[in-house]
Amino acid sequence: MPPRSFMRSPAIMRSPAMWEDEMAYRRTLLRIILWVIALVAFALSLSNLHHDVKTVSVMESCIALYCLVFLLRVQQTPYLLCWTSGLMLIIGSVIIYGMYSKGLYTDGFYWLLLMPPANLLLLGLLLGGVFTLCFGILGVAVMVWAQPALDGSLDIALLINASVSYLFLWGMSHIFELKRSQMVRQLREMAARDPMTGLHNRLHLENIFAQIAALHAKESTPFTLLLLDIDHFKHINDENGHEAGDMVLRQLSQCMTHHTRESDWLFRVGGEEFCILLPKTPKAKAIELAERLRTDVEQLHPMFHQHPIHFTVSIGLAQWPVDGGDFDGLYRQADMHLYEAKRQGRNQIVTGRG
Numbered sequence: 001m002p003p004r005s006f007m008r009s010p011a012i013m014r015s016p017a018m019w020e021d022e023m024a025y026r027r028t029l030l031r032i033i034l035w036v037i038a039l040v041a042f043a044l045s046l047s048n049l050h051h052d053v054k055t056v057s058v059m060e061s062c063i064a065l066y067c068l069v070f071l072l073r074v075q076q077t078p079y080l081l082c083w084t085s086g087l088m089l090i091i092g093s094v095i096i097y098g099m100y101s102k103g104l105y106t107d108g109f110y111w112l113l114l115m116p117p118a119n120l121l122l123l124g125l126l127l128g129g130v131f132t133l134c135f136g137i138l139g140v141a142v143m144v145w146a147q148p149a150l151d152g153s154l155d156i157a158l159l160i161n162a163s164v165s166y167l168f169l170w171g172m173s174h175i176f177e178l179k180r181s182q183m184v185r186q187l188r189e190m191a192a193r194d195p196m197t198g199l200h201n202r203l204h205l206e207n208i209f210a211q212i213a214a215l216h217a218k219e220s221t222p223f224t225l226l227l228l229d230i231d232h233f234k235h236i237n238d239e240n241g242h243e244a245g246d247m248v249l250r251q252l253s254q255c256m257t258h259h260t261r262e263s264d265w266l267f268r269v270g271g272e273e274f275c276i277l278l279p280k281t282p283k284a285k286a287i288e289l290a291e292r293l294r295t296d297v298e299q300l301h302p303m304f305h306q307h308p309i310h311f312t313v314s315i316g317l318a319q320w321p322v323d324g325g326d327f328d329g330l331y332r333q334a335d336m337h338l339y340e341a342k343r344q345g346r347n348q349i350v351t352g353r354g
């Protein structure tokens with residue numbers, strides 16, 4: 001007969017893609033933006049060729065070409081920021097050159113206003129901010145030094161209007177990007193946590209496991225996975241009500257937090273089922289911790305409406321890599337041990353061989 005909790009949840013939930021690639025959002029955005037820039041740059045290149053502005057036309061063709069090559073790499077390159085920085089550098093340089101050239105001064109200025117939102121959206125607050133600052137300074141420099149040479153005099157009103165518009169767009173883009181990244185962080189945190197206990201939820205488990213396993217494979221040290229299940233939890237609910245059951249779940253979470261280190265990972269993986277990952281911990285040490293936890297829980301007796309609630313936990317243990325080299329294997333082994341602990345009468349730890 002297969003282990004109990006594996007029957008309840010046959011497949012361990014896969015992590016959402018957003019955790020697998022921090023830059024997934026920017027990749028998607030870039031795919032659309034690159035097509036647009038490539039087409040616009042190509043059209044402008046033809047138009048400038050037609051109007052005999054050959055240097056700018058060649059530069060615009062280069063932008064279109066860069067975008068097409070970038071499009072081929074955008075989904076898998078690990079150097080996304082380098083590629084994007086290159087793109088913004090080329091576009092910014094062409095704009096500044098356009099402003100410097102006679103005849104394209106005003107056109108170049110309009111295009112420069114695109115730099116703050118594009119930089120911040122594609123490169124983030126810090127790098128995007130540096131690019132925006134550099135191109136802003138260059139834009140003002142072109143106005144102050146090159147404009148009198150081109151137009152005969154410096155238009156102070158235009159300089160002020162241009163600078164204020166640029167700064168305004170930068171400020172708005174900064175606030176937008178700041179709020180967006182804060183919201184993404186909050187959503188990730190909420191998606192990774194169980195609201196009742198504050199522990200990580202199952203979605204996060206596989207990702208963390210992969211990171212811990214990779215680290216331990218490098219250092220050739222073992223780590224241990226514990227599965228805990230509250231005994232007869234249905235009975236606690238039935239006898240004392242759902243609220244009492246919730247309180248027991250929170251009490252157990254606090255007890256788990258108390259008995260573990262900062263570096264350990266605690267998860268609520270099901271209704272009354274919990275998982276603990278103990279990095280750099282061999283089975284013998286994990287058994288000591290599990291035993292302390294089990295006896296502490298046995299003596300807790302939290303009060304619910306002046307009525308003490310007695311509860312116990314059963315624990316299954318498995319050590320990486322001897323009990324399983326990958327997530328599914330190790331989790332299955334710990335689950336089999338937990339099943340055995342339940343079968344042997346509950347309120348105990350089963351660890352298997354070794």
Ligand SMILES: Nc1nc2c(ncn2[C@@H]2O[C@H](COP(=O)(O)OP(=O)(O)OP(=O)(O)O)[C@@H](O)[C@H]2O)c(=O)[nH]1
Binds near residue numbers: 244245
């Ligand atoms: N209060 C409360 N109960 C929950 C929650 N999630 C699941 N449960 C209850 O947990 C109980 C689990 O019952 P069972 O799977 O039969 O397990 P058990 O009674 O603990 O029995 P053993 O595990 O065999 O010792 C069910 O009654 C669920 O309704 C929750 O968030 N809060």
